[in-house]
Amino acid sequence: MAMEKAAWAIMVVVVLCAMAHVGEADEKELETASFVFGDSLVDSGNNNYLPTLSKADMRPNGIDFAASDGDPTGRFTNGRTIADIIGELLGQPDYAPPFLSPNTTGSAILNGVNYASGGAGILNGTGKIFVNRLGMDIQVDYFNITRQQLDDLLGKAKAKELLMKRSIFSITIGSNDFLNNYLLPVISATERARESPDAFIDSLITNLRSQLIRLYSLDARKVVVANVGPIGCIPYQKTINKVGEDECVGLPNQLALQYNARLRDLLAELNDNLPGAKFVLANVYDLVMDLLTNYQSHGFKQASHACCGNGGQYQGIIPCGPSSSMCDDRAAYVFWDPYHPSEASNVYLAKFIVDGDTNYVSPINLRQLMKL
Numbered sequence: 001m002a003m004e005k006a007a008w009a010i011m012v013v014v015v016l017c018a019m020a021h022v023g024e025a026d027e028k029e030l031e032t033a034s035f036v037f038g039d040s041l042v043d044s045g046n047n048n049y050l051p052t053l054s055k056a057d058m059r060p061n062g063i064d065f066a067a068s069d070g071d072p073t074g075r076f077t078n079g080r081t082i083a084d085i086i087g088e089l090l091g092q093p094d095y096a097p098p099f100l101s102p103n104t105t106g107s108a109i110l111n112g113v114n115y116a117s118g119g120a121g122i123l124n125g126t127g128k129i130f131v132n133r134l135g136m137d138i139q140v141d142y143f144n145i146t147r148q149q150l151d152d153l154l155g156k157a158k159a160k161e162l163l164m165k166r167s168i169f170s171i172t173i174g175s176n177d178f179l180n181n182y183l184l185p186v187i188s189a190t191e192r193a194r195e196s197p198d199a200f201i202d203s204l205i206t207n208l209r210s211q212l213i214r215l216y217s218l219d220a221r222k223v224v225v226a227n228v229g230p231i232g233c234i235p236y237q238k239t240i241n242k243v244g245e246d247e248c249v250g251l252p253n254q255l256a257l258q259y260n261a262r263l264r265d266l267l268a269e270l271n272d273n274l275p276g277a278k279f280v281l282a283n284v285y286d287l288v289m290d291l292l293t294n295y296q297s298h299g300f301k302q303a304s305h306a307c308c309g310n311g312g313q314y315q316g317i318i319p320c321g322p323s324s325s326m327c328d329d330r331a332a333y334v335f336w337d338p339y340h341p342s343e344a345s346n347v348y349l350a351k352f353i354v355d356g357d358t359n360y361v362s363p364i365n366l367r368q369l370m371k372l
C-alpha cells in the first residue's frame, strides 16, 4: 500500500512536470471534475442558502476546515467530507463548490459542482421535518442546469468529453429515507410508515433507478453510488433506543442491509443495460462496520459517543452547535456529531473507496474508474 502510494506520487510528479510544458488550454484539458449528489454526509454548503432546520453553518462545525473568512462552510463535520477527500486523492485541483452559492458560476463549475443537501433523500417527501432540503430529483434538475452551462462554456463536444471521460459522479443518498422518513415515530412526518419494508425499499429503488438513468441521459458515465451505512450504530439511534456501548440498533441496520442488496442488483442491471456506463458500488456499510468493530487498531479511542452534541448516554440527541459540549481529541472519535462521521473517519473511509479492493468498492475502485 505504502509502496503503491509512493509510486503514484512519483507518477503524479512526472505527469505534472510534463503538463508544465504544454499550453494553458491543453492543461485545462487534463483536469478532472467531480459532480457530487447526496445528503449531509457530502453537503459542502448548499443548505446555507435554504430556509431549513438542517444546517451546519454554526460553530463548532468546520472547526478544522473553515472558509477563508473563518466561518464554517456548512459541512456537517469538523473538517472535510468524504467527497472532498476523494477529490483530493484523485488529484482534483479544487473542491466542487455548492450549486446554490452565488459564486458557483462561469469557470468555477469546471472542476465540478456539489448539489448535496442536508436532510435530502431519494424520495421527495424525505426530510420534510427539516422544512426544506434539495431532494435527489431536484439535485438532478439542478445538474441539468449545469449541463447547459457547460455546453455554453466549452462547446458541446468538449462538454461531453469533460462529463463522459474526465468526471466522476458520486451519489451518497438513502440514509435519510430511513432515518428521516420511514423510521420516524410520528406518522404525520412520513407518508410511508404503514408500508412494509419490502414495499418501501421497492419505491426507493424505483426512484433511484430513474434518477440514475436521467444522469446517464445527461452524459454521466463514471458513477459511484454509496450504499447506506450501519445507521443503527450512530449516536442518535443508540441514544434514543438506549442500547449498550458495543451494541447497535437492529431494525435500522436490517433495513439498510435489505436496501443495500437491492442497490447492488440495481447497479449491476444498469451496467448491463446502459452502454458505456460504469456504475461502481461503494460499500460504506461494511467499511463503517469494520471501523466500528476495530476502531482501536485504526487509531480511534471512541466509537459510540458523538464528539459534538448533547443528550443521553452518547451525546446523541441535540445536533452540534454553539451550546454543545465538544470532545478534546476530535481525531480520536469516529463520530463528529449524533449523525455524521468525523473528518478522521472520512479520511479512513475515502482511502478504501479510492484504492481499496472489491470487498469495499466494486467492480473496480475509483482510481481505476478515473483511468478508464
Ligand SMILES: *[C@@H]1O[C@H](CO)[C@@H](O)[C@H](O)[C@H]1NC(C)=O
Pocket (backbone or CB within 6 Å): 101, 102, 103
Ligand atoms: C464569493 O467570492 C467573493 C470574491 O472572491 C468572496 O469575497 C465571497 O466571500 C464569496 N462568497 C461566497 C458565498 O463564497
Ligand SMILES: *[C@@H]1O[C@H](CO)[C@@H](O)[C@H](O)[C@H]1NC(C)=O
Pocket (backbone or CB within 6 Å): 124, 137, 138
Ligand atoms: C418531486 O418534487 C419536484 C419539485 O416539487 C417535482 O417536480 C417532482 O415531480 C417530484 N417527484 C416525484 C416523484 O413526486
Ligand SMILES: *[C@@H]1O[C@H](CO)[C@@H](O)[C@H](O)[C@H]1NC(C)=O
Pocket (backbone or CB within 6 Å): 141, 144, 214, 215, 217, 218
Ligand atoms: C433537461 O432540461 C431540458 C430543458 O429544460 C429538458 O428538455 C430535458 O428534458 C431535461 N433533461 C432531464 C434529463 O431532466
